[in-house]
Amino acid sequence: MATAEGVDRHILVVGLNHRSAPIELRERLAVQQAQLPELLARVREEAGLQEAAVLSTCNRVEIYGRVQALDGAVDRLHRFLGGHGGIEPTSLSSRLYSYTEPESVRHLFAVASGLDSMVLGEAEILQQVKQAYEQAKACGATGKVLNALFQRALNAAKAVRTHTGIGRGSTSVGSVAVELAQKIFGGLNGRVVLLIGAGTMGEATLQRLADRGVRDVRIMNRSFERAARLAADHRASAVPIEQMPAQLLEADIVITSTAAPAYLVGRAAVVAAMHTRHQRPLCLIDLGVPRNVEPATAGLDNAYVFDIDDLEGLVQHSHQERQRALSASQAIIDQKVDRFLAWWQDEARMAGGGLPGAPRDARHFGSGARGA
Amino acid sequence: MLLLHTGCSLMSEIAFLVAFIFGILFLLQERQLKRKTLGRLFHRLPPLNALEQINFAAISFGFALLSIGLACGFIGEHVLLGRWWTGDPKEYLTVGLWMLYFGVWWLRRRATLRGRRVALLSVAGFSFALVTLLGASWLLPSWHRYF
Numbered sequence: 001m002a003t004a005e006g007v008d009r010h011i012l013v014v015g016l017n018h019r020s021a022p023i024e025l026r027e028r029l030a031v032q033q034a035q036l037p038e039l040l041a042r043v044r045e046e047a048g049l050q051e052a053a054v055l056s057t058c059n060r061v062e063i064y065g066r067v068q069a070l071d072g073a074v075d076r077l078h079r080f081l082g083g084h085g086g087i088e089p090t091s092l093s094s095r096l097y098s099y100t101e102p103e104s105v106r107h108l109f110a111v112a113s114g115l116d117s118m119v120l121g122e123a124e125i126l127q128q129v130k131q132a133y134e135q136a137k138a139c140g141a142t143g144k145v146l147n148a149l150f151q152r153a154l155n156a157a158k159a160v161r162t163h164t165g166i167g168r169g170s171t172s173v174g175s176v177a178v179e180l181a182q183k184i185f186g187g188l189n190g191r192v193v194l195l196i197g198a199g200t201m202g203e204a205t206l207q208r209l210a211d212r213g214v215r216d217v218r219i220m221n222r223s224f225e226r227a228a229r230l231a232a233d234h235r236a237s238a239v240p241i242e243q244m245p246a247q248l249l250e251a252d253i254v255i256t257s258t259a260a261p262a263y264l265v266g267r268a269a270v271v272a273a274m275h276t277r278h279q280r281p282l283c284l285i286d287l288g289v290p291r292n293v294e295p296a297t298a299g300l301d302n303a304y305v306f307d308i309d310d311l312e313g314l315v316q317h318s319h320q321e322r323q324r325a326l327s328a329s330q331a332i333i334d335q336k337v338d339r340f341l342a343w344w345q346d347e348a349r350m351a352g353g354g355l356p357g358a359p360r361d362a363r364h365f366g367s368g369a370r371g372a
Numbered sequence: 373m374l375l376l377h378t379g380c381s382l383m384s385e386i387a388f389l390v391a392f393i394f395g396i397l398f399l400l401q402e403r404q405l406k407r408k409t410l411g412r413l414f415h416r417l418p419p420l421n422a423l424e425q426i427n428f429a430a431i432s433f434g435f436a437l438l439s440i441g442l443a444c445g446f447i448g449e450h451v452l453l454g455r456w457w458t459g460d461p462k463e464y465l466t467v468g469l470w471m472l473y474f475g476v477w478w479l480r481r482r483a484t485l486r487g488r489r490v491a492l493l494s495v496a497g498f499s500f501a502l503v504t505l506l507g508a509s510w511l512l513p514s515w516h517r518y519f
Contacts, residue, residue, distance in 0.1 A: 151448070168417075180405065182406065182419060183420065184420050184421065185421050186419040186420075186422050278482075278486065279484075279486035279487060281487065301486075301489070302486055302487045308407065314408070314410060
């Protein structure tokens with residue numbers, strides 16, 4: 001925005017994300033927690049930023065800054081990043097994107113809301129943006145403008161997550177399984193889980209259940225040694241495969257993840273178990289291909305069977321729901337961006353006695369991939 | 373005595389209504405899970421075990437209140453008319469209702485019945501209760517002219 005003295009004030013962002021650069025490049029530019037204070041001081045000095053903040057996650061590395069004048073600031077940031085990662089600036093430049101206001105503002109708001117993430121609507125990024133802001137603030141690297149920018153970005157993200165379905169539903173097989181179990185059993189505390197087999201997905205699902213409070217885990221495998229080893233990893237107990245009928249009586253959730261050619265859990269076995277366990281609900285998560293649980297079991301009362309197709313269908317469904325929420329989310333963000341820009345104009349007018357600039361100043365710099 | 377009789381009967385009706393509602397919610401949620409279609413209903417409804425617990429609590433309450441109400445009715449009748457039984461159709465119906473809910477409550481307690489079937493019986497039970505406690509007075513000649 002131009003002030004009467006002709007001094008510009010701009011909000012810049014320069015960085016790369018999972019769309020613009022491969023992981024080999026991103027990991028070289030990643031910034032560790034411990035490096036932050038020094039890095040923030042250096043970037044302000046070398047790139048000539050009045051205020052700065054750095055966002056570094058597995059999906060992106062971005063530098064946000066406020067400058068008085070734009071000239072050369074972006075190039076200086078490119079060089080700074082090149083130096084930081086030990087990469088030739090010229091080869092790096094094609095992977096970097098840069099925005100100035102209003103795009104830079106919109107970008108941060110969108111990133112914080114999970115709109116720029118690999119998994120649309122993911123929740124972790126909000127925490128990461130919050131941390132990045134708090135750390136920059138603690139180092140004294142931010143000032144009035146970036147403080148307001150980040151605070152409003154976090155608010156916008158919360159609004160988007162509250163008012164749209166962008167973060168709704170589970171987007172991985174493991175978390176869908178947990179969601180289903182919770183809908184059947186309510187709290188998972190004190191529930192008994194039986195894991196049959198040892199695939200990565202089975203273990204991942206097990207881990208998620210453990211995160212939700214499941215403590216009693218039994219592991220069953222064709223090879224007892226394998227079961228014992230797995231049990232040691234997961235603080236579980238190994239049970240021999242002969243105990244299957246007894247285990248079916250005690251388990252609330254059964255996860256099967258084997259490549260066995262025949263059904264491990266047959267309908268008759270479940271009927272018998274349900275009778276003896278007084279129809280206590282049983283949730284069977286069948287991750288095996290071919291299926292480990294006889295499909296006819298699904299029709300039984302109080303027994304709930306989900307095979308890999310069911311689970312992946314639900315994941316797909318979640319993704320689609322989130323996509324549908326995209327335009328509503330963008331509408332909220334647009335509104336919040338406009339409000340921020342209006343505030344900023346007022347600030348500039350009051351502080352510098354300058355004229356407010358055109359709010360739709362859509363300049364952007366940098367060749368190559370655009371992030372958002 | 374009469375007040376207790378009417379009061380308890382009415383409250384048992386309300387309890388059965390609650391059981392009915394939660395029975396329906398249970399059936400809806402269960403259907404979502406069985407069909408693997410997790411729509412908005414799935415997300416908004418409480419988990420199955422919560423629905424089941426509330427349903428059973430309502431059945432127990434309703435059954436207890438009905439028992440008291442019924443007993444008070446017979447006692448009051450004895451006090452008023454010197455008889456234990458008038459042959460009033462409503463009496464037959466209510467005893468029938470009582471036996472139905474006794475059955476459901478007992479079988480659920482022993483966990484012979486669970487989940488879906490209990491929910492279905494709650495729905496049926498309430499419909500019958502509606503007829504018995506409210507409708508019968510209008511449809512059949514009875515001491516209970518208003519209720």
